[in-house]
Amino acid sequence: MKKLILSIGIAFLAFSTHTNAQVGIGTSNPASTLDISAKNSTGTSTNVDGLLIPRVDRQRAQSMASVPTSTLIYINNIATGTQTGTAVNIDTIGYYYYNGSAWVKLNPPAPTINNIYNADGTLTANRTVTQGNNTLAFKASSVNAFSVNNAFSVDAANNRVGIGTTTPQSVFFVQNTAGSVINTIVAGLENCGGPCGQGTSRNLVLYNANTTNTDNFSSIDFVPSGNSNNPSGASITGTDRDLNNHYSGLNFYTRNSADYAPRLTIKSSGKVGIGTTSPTGKLTVSGSGGNSTPILSLVNTNVSGNPVLNIYPGYTSNGSIITEGNQYAVVFDQDPGTSTSGSTQSLYDFHGQIRSVSSSNLSDRRLKENIEDLNQYGLAQVLKIQPRKYILKEYGTPDIGVIAQELKTIVPELVSGDESKGLLSVDYSKISLVVVNAIKEQQNQIKELQNEIKLLKATLYANVKK
Structure with a gap:
């Protein structure tokens, strides 16, 4: 009994009570309703200073009834009781306070913050990332490591990018949706080039x-x-x-x-x-064309149109001399030049043959001017023309004809070319014009002879009758 009275007395001596209902323990000037000062607030003393909160197990806390709000306890054992009722939050040892309906952790663990690193989420508003001079890099090593639905996919495992697919088959793979009528790839630019003083841009390189x-x-x-x-x-x-x-x-x-x-x-x-x-x-x-498979085939389906092929070597021509309806297959239009010494051949075959069922030369009066009779060539020139037989040097093939140099001294118009620049050629078809004159001369001679014979026969007949 003396010990209890002594303890109470000592306790009262440790308390300092003010008239304003503030209680101090270890201090005579409490600064709040209850102010407890440490016995040894500084120094190296090994004495224990502090406040011991009532220690109970979960079963005891769960069994309390009519608990005032803000009651503080320390749970030292969770092996007893269950995590139900007022103990629904008691799942670990620690401080708990009563909030009026259940015991709540005094210092709950920091809540897990949901972000793109540990949880899925929904963007609640528009967001803008201002990088400035800072870089934003994603490091990955998996297939489809980064994607936007099925519209865009990055295959970091194989260094591929897919648009319209999550399984790109190449470094850059674009796959349009089935049945789509939208262009798959469009490379456009807006550049007027030189007129605007701009460089020439390239759409695809x-x-x-x-x-x-x-x-x-x-x-x-x-x-x-x-x-x-x-x-x-x-x-x-x-x-x-x-x-x-x-x-x-x-x-x-x-x-x-x-x-x-x-x-x-x-x-x-x-x-x-x-x-x-x-x-x-x-x-x-x-x-390697055959009888029914030519190497080159040109067809003009417009039967009333211009030729299938026009060839105008050496000068500008538009085929204006060809009229519709002629239905020519090939037209050669060679510039004859202003002198007779140049080459004017439109078609040249040195050692082959040119074959056709028939051929004709344009000779329409409407194409000509300064028309004169060809009287200077005839029988005399024909008698001077010497046909020859010979061997073509380059190919060793026999042939017949005339010598261009010889013919040029007789009828120069039949020979074209300049020996100093190339080979001479002969227009054999025009020899016939000289032959025509020769035949006409011979025909005149025949008529004269016929007249002379007729006269001689008449004279002879008259002499016989005498």
């Missing part, structure tokens, strides 16, 4: 960073099957590559049952080859 190959260094391929990885049925490839001068040509490939090969070639020089990759002229056509 294909190049090869490897400079070792000169043929098929870039291509546009057409795949007939439904899989882009299958063989090409046709393609346009870059060829004839000149790295230093930036020259290039084009090859046009197609595939058939025999092979996959270039059918048309455009060299950087501008020469075009069909059936050959080495054209020797502006247009070279090569093939």
Whole structure:
């Protein structure tokens, strides 16, 4: 009893009570309703200072009734009781206070913040990221690592980007939706070039960073099957590559049952080859045509139109002399020049033959002027023309004809060409004009002889009758 009275006395001595209902423990000047000062607020004392809150287990806390709001306890055991009723929040050892309906953790763990790093979410408003000079990088190593629905996909595992697909089959793969009538790829620009003082922009650029190959260094391929990885049925490839001068040509490939090969070639020089990759002229056509499969076939379906093929070597002509309805197949229009020494051949075949069922030369009066009779050539010139037989030197083939140099001294109009510039040629068809005059002269001679014979016969008959 003495011990209890002594303890109470000591306790009262430790308390300081003010008339304003403030109680101090360890202090005579409480600053609040209850102010407890540490016995040793500084220094290295090993004595314990602090406030011990009642310690109970979960079962005891769960069993309390009529608990005043703000009651504070310390749960030291959760092996007892259940996490139900007023103990619904008691799931770990620690401080709890009563909120009027249940015990609540005094210091609950920090709530998990939902963000793009640990949870899905919904954007509640428009957002703008202002990067300034800062970079924004995504590092990934999986297929479809970044995507926007099925419209855009990044395959970080294979370094591929897909538009319209989440499984791109190439570095850049674009797949339009089934049945879509929208253009798959459009490369547009707004540039008026020189008139606006702007440089010339390029819509689409294909190049090869490897400079070792000169043929098929870039291509546009057409795949007939439904899989882009299958063989090409046709393609346009870059060829004839000149790295230093930036020259290039084009090859046009197609595939058939025999092979996959270039059918048309455009060299950087501008020469075009069909059936050959080495054209020797502006247009070279090569093939193995047959009786029913010609190498080159030209058809004009307009039967009343101009010729199928017009050839105007050496000068400008528009075929104005050809009238509709003539239905010519091929027209050669060679500039005759202003002198007789130049070559005026429209068609030249050195060692072959030109064959046709029939042929004719334009000789319409409407095409001519200064028309005169050809009287200076006739029988005398025909008698001077010497037919020859000979061997063509280059091919060793026998032939017959005249010698152009000899004929030129007799009828120069029948010979064309300049020996100092090229070979001479003879228009054999026009020899007939000289022969016509010769025949006419002979016919006149025949008539004169017939008249003389008739006169002689009459004279002889008169003498016989005497």
